[in-house]
Each structure stands twice: as C-alpha cells, then as structure tokens.
Amino acid sequence: MVYIVGILVGNSQSIILSTFINIIIQQPFKYLSRIIKKAVFEKEGFLLVFLFYIALNAMGRGIGTAMPAGSATNIALPATYPTLPATDSFPKTNDVVFVIPFEYKQSSLNFASSFKLMDSIVDLIFMDDSIMFSIDGYSYFDEGWDSICYYLSLNRAGVVKTYVLGRGLDSLRIRATTPRSKFRSIERQVKKEPIEFNCVAEITLHYPIPRPPDGVYDTDEDGIMDHEDSCRTIFGQKAFNGCPNKDAIVVPFEPQQSFLSSLTYKVLDSVINLLKVDPSLTIHIEGHAYEKEGVETLCERLAKDRADMVRRYLLTRQVAPSRIETVKGFSYQRPITANRNPWEKARNSRAEIILVRH
Secondary structure, three states: OEEEEEEEOOHHHHHHHHHHHHHHOOOOOHHHHHHHHHHHHHOOOOOEEEEEEOOOOOOOOOOOOOOOOOOOOOOOOOOOOOOOOOHHHOOOEEEEEEEEEOOOOOOOOOOHHHHHHHHHHHHHHHHOOOOEEEEEEOOOOOOOOHHHHHHHHHHHHHHHHHHHHHOOOOHHHEEEEEEOOOHHHHHHHHHOOOOOOOOEEEEEEEEEOOOOOOOOOOOOOOOOOHHHOOOOOOOOEHHHOOEOOOOEEEEEOOOOOOOOOHHHHHHHHHHHHHHHHOOOEEEEEEEEOOHHHOOHHHHHHHHHHHHHHHHHHHHHOOOOHHHEEEEEEOOOOOOOOOOOOHHHHHHOOEEEEEEEEO
C-alpha cells in the first residue's frame, strides 16, 4: 500500500521535493515522476499533490471504497454481527413494524415521507407509556463489501434513533438498536421474495399484551394461578405454594448429558464443604431433565443417571452413605423455569441436592 498524501510545495522547496520524488518514485514510475516534477515547477505558490492507491486489504476493501465518516482505517469488525436477544426473553408483545427507506449507498434521511412517518410513530409512542420500540438498520448486498454494508446499516439505525430521540422520546423506551448488515437481503434474493425497499431502517413497536382478568393469570408461567401463587413473579412449585424450594441446590448438567462438568464439580465441592461443617445435615438427591431433551423414556433415564452420578461423586469424596437419604429421578415433571429462552431451558437439565437439617 502506497500513500503520498498532501505534499505542500513552495518555490524554496523545489530542490528538496525533486530529490524526494526521485528517491520515492523510481522504475517503473519514472514517467509519472517527470509529470509530477513538471507540474510542481511550473506552478507558483502552493500545490497539493495527491496520489492515491489502496490494495485489497484484510477488510476486503478495494480501490475507490471509502470508510464512513469518522471511522478509523483499521477497524476490527465483530466476528458475528450483533443480534437482538431471543424475543421470548422479553415480556410477550404484539409487534408492529414500520419501514424507513433510504437512498442507495446513503445513510441520510432524504425522503419527506420518512419524516412524516417517524413523526407519527413518535406521536403513537407518546400516547401510550407502555409501548417499547426497537430500531434495526439494513443494507443491500451489492452496496459494498461486508464492512461497508455493516456500517451503512449501523448508520441508518443511528440516524433514525437520533431523530426520534430528538423529538423528546426517552431513550429507556428503546429495547435495542441493531445493525443487521446485508444478510437479510441475501436471504430474500435466494428465496426470490418480493421487496419494496432494499436500503432501510425499521422501527418495531412492541405493544404489551393486555393482562387477562384476575384469577386466570399466571405471571411467572409456573402453572399456578396468581391468586394461588405466593411468589407471583418467581417460578415455583405447587408443593411450596408457587415458590421455589429454598433448601434445594441446583447441580447443572450439559443438555442431553449426564457426565460431570467443571461447573458441576464446583457446586458439588461446595456441598461437600457444607456437609463437613455441619454434621447434622443430610441430603436428598433428585435428577431432572428438560422435556425437549428427548422422548419420555430418555428423559427418565437422564434424570436417574444425573442423580446417580451426583451420589457416586459424593461417595468418592468420603461423604457417608448414611447422609444420603434418597436418590430419585423425576424426568421432566419438575421444571424450575418456564423454558422461555435457551438459558432457562438449560437450567432444567440438572440435578438437585435438598438439604435436610435435623
């Protein structure tokens, strides 16, 4: 990569410039050197000489492609572009999407209709304090290399965000602002889906689903109605009036596995320390599974294997068999989360150690 940028020349600097050009620009650029020297010596005052060449570099940029304003030349793009968290990790909503079009390879708002649409969206949000919204930026796959498409989508989302916040909206009502790059346009091209606009930002309004009448609502989705649930916002069990068992220690397992992992060892070792400190403690061991780990018979076997694996490990660490009262598997009958997202689903792949104080 060769850059000769912004050489500012005066008559008194002619000899220095001549030497510099002859040193820097040699064969096969001899002819080009003569042209530059002739231009320099024939002009009076100052002359800006700008020679520009950019080879393809690691970012995939070619001749004539420029980074967006304010961007550094060596920006490390994320390995995977950011995405919204799983929608089921948020309160359930009814979503409405509004499309803000942009001109090809542009991230400025140039359509009068875009301003009218955003103004009407802002008015809707002001009218209902319960509405949250998200902003996504998109680019078209032929607008440039990966880095260019990413920053175009980022800038488009940012421009829309700046405008709506400038209208007085509280930034806390924005659930996420996400650059989506060009990947959706590629998928649509493959599927041959009809598209009205390729270069867009989208505002998604999240309307909360109205609460059902009292008596038929289950806030924490644990299967226990709120009027019977002592812990309405915490997933619990019916045996504890809708609350979790405070004496249960969760021993995590990998999905569809019953072997011990590094995190499992840490939990079990902490239980062993508790048993050493308090000789009056005894334990029950329960094995559990997530309902999607397999058919019912597989979940039953996983639950039993997990409970037995915990028992065997405790015995190898000199825990007396008499301190283990029961070892049972419960298949997927006793979840501890509502399985609304991957993290909650993984939590149900577990064993539990129930502490009993005598």
